Amino acid sequence: xxxxxxxxxxxxxxxxxxxxxxxxxxxxxxxxxxxxxxxxxxxxxxxxxxxxxxxxxxxxxxxxxxxxxxxxxxxxxxxxxxxxxxxxxxxxxxxxxxxxxxxxxxxxxxxxxxxxxxxxxxxxxxxxxxxxxxxxxxxxxxxxxxxxxxxxxxxxxxxxxxxxxxxxxxxxxxxxxxxxxxxxxxxxxxxxxxxxxxxxxxxxxxxxxxxxxxxxxxxxxxxxxxx
Amino acid sequence: xxxxxxxxxxxxxxxxxxxxxxxxxxxxxxxxxxxxxxxxxxxxxxxxxxxxxxxxxxxxxxxxxxxxxxxxxxxxxxxxxxxxxxxxxxxxxxxxxxxxxxxxxxxxxxxxxxxxxxxxxxxxxxxxxxxxxxxxxxxxxxxxxxxxxxxxxxxxxxxxxxxxxxxxxxxxxxxxxxxxxxxxxxxxxxxxxxxxxxxxxxxxxxxxxxxxxxxxxxxxxxxxxxxxxxxxxxxxxxxxxxxxxxxxxxxxxxxxxxxxxxxxxxxxxxxxxxxxxxxxxxxxxxxxxxxxxxxxxxxxxxxxxxxxxxxxxxxxxxxxxxxxxxxxxxxxxxxxxxxxxxxxxxxxxxxxxxxxxxxxxxxxxxxxxxxxxxxxxxxxxxxxxxxxxxxxxxxxxxxxxxxxxxxxxxxxxxxxxxx
Numbered sequence: 248x249x250x251x252x253x254x255x256x257x258x259x260x261x262x263x264x265x266x267x268x269x270x271x272x273x274x275x276x277x278x279x280x281x282x283x284x285x286x287x288x289x290x291x292x293x294x295x296x297x298x299x300x301x302x303x304x305x306x307x308x309x310x311x312x313x314x315x316x317x318x319x320x321x322x323x324x325x326x327x328x329x330x331x332x333x334x335x336x337x338x339x340x341x342x343x344x345x346x347x348x349x350x351x352x353x354x355x356x357x358x359x360x361x362x363x364x365x366x367x368x369x370x371x372x373x374x375x376x377x378x379x380x381x382x383x384x385x386x387x388x389x390x391x392x393x394x395x396x397x398x399x400x401x402x403x404x405x406x407x408x409x410x411x412x413x414x415x416x417x418x419x420x421x422x423x424x425x426x427x428x429x430x431x432x433x434x435x436x437x438x439x440x441x442x443x444x445x446x447x448x449x450x451x452x453x454x455x456x457x458x459x460x461x462x463x464x465x466x467x468x469x470x471x472x473x474x
Numbered sequence: 475x476x477x478x479x480x481x482x483x484x485x486x487x488x489x490x491x492x493x494x495x496x497x498x499x500x501x502x503x504x505x506x507x508x509x510x511x512x513x514x515x516x517x518x519x520x521x522x523x524x525x526x527x528x529x530x531x532x533x534x535x536x537x538x539x540x541x542x543x544x545x546x547x548x549x550x551x552x553x554x555x556x557x558x559x560x561x562x563x564x565x566x567x568x569x570x571x572x573x574x575x576x577x578x579x580x581x582x583x584x585x586x587x588x589x590x591x592x593x594x595x596x597x598x599x600x601x602x603x604x605x606x607x608x609x610x611x612x613x614x615x616x617x618x619x620x621x622x623x624x625x626x627x628x629x630x631x632x633x634x635x636x637x638x639x640x641x642x643x644x645x646x647x648x649x650x651x652x653x654x655x656x657x658x659x660x661x662x663x664x665x666x667x668x669x670x671x672x673x674x675x676x677x678x679x680x681x682x683x684x685x686x687x688x689x690x691x692x693x694x695x696x697x698x699x700x701x702x703x704x705x706x707x708x709x710x711x712x713x714x715x716x717x718x719x720x721x722x723x724x725x726x727x728x729x730x731x732x733x734x735x736x737x738x739x740x741x742x743x744x745x746x747x748x749x750x751x752x753x754x755x756x757x758x759x760x761x762x763x764x765x766x767x768x769x770x771x772x773x774x775x776x777x778x779x780x781x782x783x784x785x786x787x788x789x790x791x792x793x794x795x796x797x798x799x800x801x802x803x804x805x806x807x808x809x810x811x812x813x814x815x816x817x818x819x820x821x822x823x824x825x826x827x828x829x830x831x832x833x834x835x836x837x838x839x840x841x842x843x844x845x846x847x848x849x850x851x852x853x854x855x856x857x858x859x860x861x862x863x864x865x866x867x868x869x870x871x872x873x874x875x876x877x878x879x880x881x882x883x884x885x886x887x888x889x890x891x892x893x
Contacts, residue, residue: 301887306796327800334798341890345793349486359797364476407797419890 253318254414254447255280257303260312262295262470272298273310274470280415280449285441287450287458290467297419299467300451304337304417305329317414334363338408338416342423344400346392346407353379353388356406363411371410378406382436398429405436409446416440418450422457434460480803484810487790491783495815498779501772502819502870503826506862509765510827513858515834516761518851520754526685527747530625532593532716533725535746536738538573542566576712579736588719588728593620595714596701603665603673604656611652611692613666615701624718627695634660634680639697646676646700650683651691666704674704769865773873776815780808780877784884791881792889801882808881812874813867820866824859 260276263269272295280286288296301307303314305321308329314321316336321329333339346355356375360366366374379385382402387395392403401421408416421437422430434457440446441462450461458464466473488495542564548554573579576594583592596615601608618639621627628636631647639645648658658664658678666674676696684690696704702711717732719725722743729742744751784791791804835852 297891301891304796306887306890327802330795330798330800330803333796339793339796343789343890345789345796345890347483347486347790347793349490358794361479362476362798362803364479 252282256315258313262310285462287461294467295470336414338413340418340421342420344404348393415447498775499819501775503823505768505772506823507826511830514831517853522851533719534717536715590718591624593716594712601667615698632683638679645679647680647695649690649693773869776873792886795886805882808878816870
């Protein structure tokens with residue numbers, strides 16, 4: 248790896264609620280993630296790790312401080328521009344799979360790429376099939392999303408996160424709903440993706456075992472990062 | 475923008491809830507059907523009722539009114555020009571009802587490009603002698619051909635042939651009510667006495683039924699020349715010149731122009747029959763009000779289904795927004811859903827509306843006062859279908875607007891964190 252290239256940089260991030268009482272959720276958070284890193288954020292429930300992830304992923308814009316993705320400042324971008332940034336540069340994997348039940352597996356994977364609208368549909372279909380192949384579920388491509396198992400659904404969700412070759416993949420408890428075997432499969436997939444494809448991963452988890460095997464752990468407590 | 479993708483997503487959401495969507499669409503279909511059928515029937519009825527009077531009424535009628543002259547001699551004399559004068563009990567000095575220079579006026583009118591046709595007419599009051607009793611009636615001296623062409627005269631001759639009026643000397647067509655009073659059958663001869671005590675025998679060759687009983691009890695028709703003979707006037711004697719224009723709405727202004735040009739009275743159809751327009755207007759208004767009410771109800775149906783869909787599809791909206799669809803995209807998806815329901819329901823509704831109109835058109839409708847009508851009147855104007863189509867799109871757009879706004883404002887963080 249050459250000089251580490253910063254994909255994500257957050258500077259002096261603060262977030263607070265004042266309703267009904269004043270609560271400081273995040274306090275002066277400074278994070279940066281380099282290309283090819285597999286980073287996990289851990290901490291107890293309510294420490295603000297998910298809140299941080301949503302801020303870093305531009306879904307939550309109600310904060311103070313600065314956020315850069317691919318050196319591009321996120322502050323001041325419109326809702327539409329942020330949507331475009333997420334579409335191009337961020338892949339999401341949540342605890343719940345959020346597949347569209349009306350669509351087939353492959354259509355679910357293709358959806359963000361169709362939205363991006365750079366390649367023709369046939370090309371996107373090929374890409375999607377390749378992603379499904381990496382995740383070992385190519386045979387499910389034409390099944391309805393509602394007809395496959397929980398572990399498979401989560402793998403489809405990962406394929407969907409990969410489809411636009413994002414700069415960074417953000418995961419919120421990606422193994423939270425899975426049993427031991429499936430968790431292991433997902434972890435191995437993540438590891439493989441970062442190492443083989445050179446992708447960057449930022450994972451929020453309270454699964455210490457999972458976190459221990461990542462490149463770097465960011466531990467949080469009461470809205471701060473513990474060093 | 476990738477509209478095709480949004481439409482694809484919209485349709486999959488729509489089909490996932492196709493039963494509810496269908497019910498919402500049926501609501502639109504029902505209201506558009508009723509709207510079309512109601513308007514077609516109401517307008518058909520309007521046309522019929524208006525036609526009862528308007529088709530037989532000249533757009534402009536030129537005549538001479540018996541009234542005192544506005545220009546009394548004292549006004550014309552310069553000696554009194556700066557004085558006030560009061561004249562009481564002024565009488566009409568000229569009792570002639572004749573339209574002066576009628577032949578020239580008719581020739582001039584026929585050359586006017588705005589005029590569809592001209593029909594001269596003589597009206598005179600007579601007594602029909604029935605034994606010892608005299609029955610008052612009116613004889614209209616008409617040009618049968620012009621009258622048939624311009625005012626559908628033949629439509630209202632229920633027995634006998636209108637053109638016989640021209641072929642048979644001294645013939646008359648009696649109003650149905652009048653004929654019943656006189657016990658006159660076709661082929662019989664009736665006696666008439668004019669205001670000048672002249673007696674005439676006229677042969678009955680047909681009955682006339684206008685649909686208005688009061689008219690049928692007094693009116694009768696003869697040719698111009700027969701009538702001229704009855705009143706003892708020469709062949710240029712004409713009391714009315716009836717004008718039919720191409721554009722009915724121009725009647726008032728053209729009437730004014732003619733009054734000046736020909737120095738006669740000129741009455742336009744709008745002044746003569748103002749109440750009919752009011753009636754038509756109110757009936758149309760009621761039809762539109764009912765149609766729009768139905769559509770608004772259908773609009774609430776669409777509003778409901780969309781709201782339900784949004785609650786059900788919160789997860790889908792959240793992930794769409796997380797993976798790069800903007801609020802505007804989500805808004806469009808739901809607007810596409812609303813509009814497709816409206817469009818589908820609307821188009822089917824227009825079809826059913828047409829079928830319904832055809833059905834109404836087949837229902838027998840026989841009434842003694844309307845001899846030419848055998849089924850319920852229906853108007854197939856394209857305008858109703860256009861209005862119906864526009865209304866269905868506008869209502870569904872309005873019904874979809876609020877839910878679509880709501881969907882576009884869904885915060886994915888709230889949904890995803892809530893899991």
